Amino acid sequence: MRFEDLFDDLESQLEAELGAERRDLEAEEERFRIGRLELRDRIAAAPRTLDLALRAGGRLRLRRMALGRDWLNGIVLEGAPAESGAIVPLHAIVGVELDHDGVLESARAVREPGDLQARLSFGFALRDLARRRATVILEGRAPIAGTIDRVGRDHLDLAVHEPGERPRRSSVRAWRLVPFSAFDWVRLP
Numbered sequence: 001m002r003f004e005d006l007f008d009d010l011e012s013q014l015e016a017e018l019g020a021e022r023r024d025l026e027a028e029e030e031r032f033r034i035g036r037l038e039l040r041d042r043i044a045a046a047p048r049t050l051d052l053a054l055r056a057g058g059r060l061r062l063r064r065m066a067l068g069r070d071w072l073n074g075i076v077l078e079g080a081p082a083e084s085g086a087i088v089p090l091h092a093i094v095g096v097e098l099d100h101d102g103v104l105e106s107a108r109a110v111r112e113p114g115d116l117q118a119r120l121s122f123g124f125a126l127r128d129l130a131r132r133r134a135t136v137i138l139e140g141r142a143p144i145a146g147t148i149d150r151v152g153r154d155h156l157d158l159a160v161h162e163p164g165e166r167p168r169r170s171s172v173r174a175w176r177l178v179p180f181s182a183f184d185w186v187r188l189p
Contacts, residue, residue: 037109039090040118043072045109047102050074052088053095054184056140062086071122076187080139085188087129089122092140092184122180126151129186135163138183144176145189155179163189 043050044067052060062074070091076084098106129136130148137145138158147167150157158176165171 041109042106046106051097052093055092055094056184068120071125080187086185087125088185123151137187139185139187140183
């Protein structure tokens with residue numbers, strides 16, 4: 001009878017140790033998975049309404065509509081005229097404010113390798129605006145309005161004019177080369 005108790009005790013200790021090892025391994029795998037996530041992955045899995053803190057000190061609340069490789073697009077809810085369109089490069093974001101559930105939801109991010117939109121760069125999105133001849137406002141420390149003429153790898157050419165005017169030669173005050181790092185986001189009035 002005593003041997004049965006001894007073997008039962010040894011068996012339960014072994015099961016407890018195996019369970020602890022399994023939990024430790026699962027915890028380590030989860031830390032490793034989260035360690036590979038990028039901000040883009042977390043934003044993709046977060047709730048669609050985002051509160052962003054930007055590099056120049058501004059804040060922007062928007063409803064995310066699209067997410068490219070290094071940018072996000074959305075509709076402004078607060079921080080600029082409501083319902084304006086916004087394209088925000090991820091490098092201009094210094095913080096994303098979420099509630100506790102939103103943080104947990106964003107940590108469940110899973111990379112989707114076949115997502116075409118995830119491969120489109122910030123420059124690609126800006127080239128689309130240039131093709132459309134859309135008036136934009138480059139928001140940051142010193143906002144500037146105009147029309148994007150050309151887009152390089154890390155900068156754009158902007159025909160500077162008033163937001164309500166068409167980019168005719170007579171209304172263009174200047175042409176400016178603007179590095180992407182000089183503005184926090186692009187507002188589509």
